[in-house]
Amino acid sequence: MTKILCKISYDGTRFSGYQIQPRVRTVQGELEKALAKIHKGTHVEIHGSGRTDKGVHAKAQMAHFESPYNLTTAEWKRAMNSLMPPDIHVNDVVEVPDAFHARFDVVEKEYRYFIWNEREKDVFKQNYVYQFPFALDVGAMKQAGEQLKGTHDFTTFSSAKAAIRGSKVRTLYEVSCHQDGSQIELILRGNGFLYNMVRIIAGTILEVGRSKMGPGDIGYLFDKKDRQLAGDTLPPQALYLWNVQYEKDMFRNS
Amino acid sequence: MTKILCKISYDGTRFSGYQIQPRVRTVQGELEKALAKIHKGTHVEIHGSGRTDKGVHAKAQMAHFESPYNLTTAEWKRAMNSLMPPDIHVNDVVEVPDAFHARFDVVEKEYRYFIWNEREKDVFKQNYVYQFPFALDVGAMKQAGEQLKGTHDFTTFSSAKAAIRGSKVRTLYEVSCHQDGSQIELILRGNGFLYNMVRIIAGTILEVGRSKMGPGDIGYLFDKKDRQLAGDTLPPQALYLWNVQYEKDMFRNS
Incomplete structure (x- = not known):
């Protein structure tokens, strides 16, 4: 498994916040929908650095996930952005060590x-x-x-x-x-x-x-x-x- | 009757254009809805300088209407803005001569x-x-x-x-x-x-x-x-x- 960290920007206007919730549009929900498509329907959980509320924006939210796929960071970025709605953009992607965690490691x-x-x-x-x-x-x-x-x-x-x-x-x-x-x-x-x-x-x-x-x-x-x-x-x-x-x-x- | 000219700004994102149409949200529709409220339910037609398409914005659209009411321009502005949705704002109001027309008089x-x-x-x-x-x-x-x-x-x-x-x-x-x-x-x-x-x-x-x-x-x-x-x-x-x-x-x- 490879651990991938993404730097993500989003316009929070049309989201019910970052964190996934049933029946509403969330940033995490959109990200996981895209990752499931890339992984042929398999659910892949994404771990953000923390939540943002309904209407709050992000210039640089961080979130990581793990994948069995062996893509380059440029390929990950392209694959994810091709599946993103207009109000989310993946600005950067990097491979991180197994021990890294997008939330627990924040300083x-x-x-x-x-x-x-x-x-x-x-x-x-x-x-x-x-x-x-x-x-x-x-x-x-x-x-x-x-x-x-x-x-x-x-x-x-x-x-x-x-x-x-x-x-x-x-x-x-x-x-x-x-x-x-x-x-x-x-x-x-x-x-x-x-x-x-x-x-x-x-x-x-x-x-x-x-x-x-x-x-x-x-x-x-x-x-x-x-x-x-x-x-x-x-x-x-x-x-x-x-x-x-x-x-x-x-x-x-x- | 008094003829009133308004200078209006709007964010076109959530409008199906300026011109009124049935069953969709338009700038003219919102303006006439507000004017009807001010005029106790009587329809008041507003004449814009011209249409703008769906998604197109305006920093300064011009539109006139006629009213039997005798409000000051500051009162007109306050009354209209109190009834405007968040994506329309009346920036200025002025009384114009009877012969003026917001569309035909554009130079x-x-x-x-x-x-x-x-x-x-x-x-x-x-x-x-x-x-x-x-x-x-x-x-x-x-x-x-x-x-x-x-x-x-x-x-x-x-x-x-x-x-x-x-x-x-x-x-x-x-x-x-x-x-x-x-x-x-x-x-x-x-x-x-x-x-x-x-x-x-x-x-x-x-x-x-x-x-x-x-x-x-x-x-x-x-x-x-x-x-x-x-x-x-x-x-x-x-x-x-x-x-x-x-x-x-x-x-x-x-």
């Missing part, structure tokens, strides 16, 4: 969240950004990002619905905020993310941008461990899984 | 066609550009544009299916080609456009870019009046109705 993930800060609605951006028409204090938003960086218990910034066991301590290496004309781009890099964590952090940074909260309040929010105190969960269509990193760059020589 | 239209010239497919652009992966000679494409400019019989560059009566002579004021990284933008301005004319011109300029035809062949194509000799009709999702001009700028003081 860092990067997400980006795009706010479009214009009075007038732009119909072409409806599925790709969060359109917010009122003035924002981007300097304060940058400061809030600095307060969110580091190792913290992120209970306040994760969905109260998600009853995950174990620690809610995560480390964020970067929470930065970049303005380019009407676009405000939030970049988050960390060793792991809880359910809805990026969208709740984005909602909290937005509250700071609207001066409903100060950058200095972030420490208090961490202490309280109370989801109710953080900002809203911002909508999914502005969120992009931007990159997934492993111990070494698996695609360096591909 | 110039501008269309743009976007080619994305990259080896690798970009899933986020699938509904917004034409992705062409092979090398293009943009210099030759610019020269072809120059040959297409001016007053000509555009029979060769219009759909053979469209049995329009009357002259196929039109004047193009601009047919230009602009490269910005991987993006090639075609800008066409003219006093009128025949059915599929922009997409056939784009297909012909693409043939020149691929060196399957030379810029010097354009004159021959005009002479032959034969649709078969021109390039393919390129797909609709890369085409944008960019602007519509009247004798004077109706929105100047709005």
Whole structure:
């Protein structure tokens, strides 16, 4: 058996999320449908680096599968893309060691969240950004990002619905905020993310941008461990899984 | 009665074109549905500057209607946008003289066609550009544009299916080609456009870019009046109705 890792991009607009579910269109479902075709009807499970929600996009999702076939990486890429719907593309394929796992071996993930800060609605951006028409204090938003960086218990910034066991301590290496004309781009890099964590952090940074909260309040929010105190969960269509990193760059020589 | 002119943008992806038709979703249909709601169920016909096909977008479509109501332009804009689906937006509203007509008074239209010239497919652009992966000679494409400019019989560059009566002579004021990284933008301005004319011109300029035809062949194509000799009709999702001009700028003081 050969273990194959794929770097995949998808437009999340028309998917009910990454993870396979009965009776709805999912990214994993489309990938496994293609792999079954390649494998003459045999089911081949694909293991993603993690889920993305309904409407969330990916510039670089990672997923692995095992196959008895002996194709070159170029042949795998061509075979898979010939069976992909228009909103999924396999950007890169590489052979990985038997011990590799696309989810368990992740050392860092990067997400980006795009706010479009214009009075007038732009119909072409409806599925790709969060359109917010009122003035924002981007300097304060940058400061809030600095307060969110580091190792913290992120209970306040994760969905109260998600009853995950174990620690809610995560480390964020970067929470930065970049303005380019009407676009405000939030970049988050960390060793792991809880359910809805990026969208709740984005909602909290937005509250700071609207001066409903100060950058200095972030420490208090961490202490309280109370989801109710953080900002809203911002909508999914502005969120992009931007990159997934492993111990070494698996695609360096591909 | 007051005559109201609207400047409208729409993402054409999920519409069966501009013009109203039974049992399918159209831009005109959505606009008239909103106007009927505002007018307590009374049908109000809206007159666009012209049709756009299924999948074609508009940055600035123009359309007028008449109403017995006496709202300010800001109130009209707010009322209409509150009833618009997410893929249509009314960008501007102005009151126009009784004699004005959104279609008959057009003096110039501008269309743009976007080619994305990259080896690798970009899933986020699938509904917004034409992705062409092979090398293009943009210099030759610019020269072809120059040959297409001016007053000509555009029979060769219009759909053979469209049995329009009357002259196929039109004047193009601009047919230009602009490269910005991987993006090639075609800008066409003219006093009128025949059915599929922009997409056939784009297909012909693409043939020149691929060196399957030379810029010097354009004159021959005009002479032959034969649709078969021109390039393919390129797909609709890369085409944008960019602007519509009247004798004077109706929105100047709005």
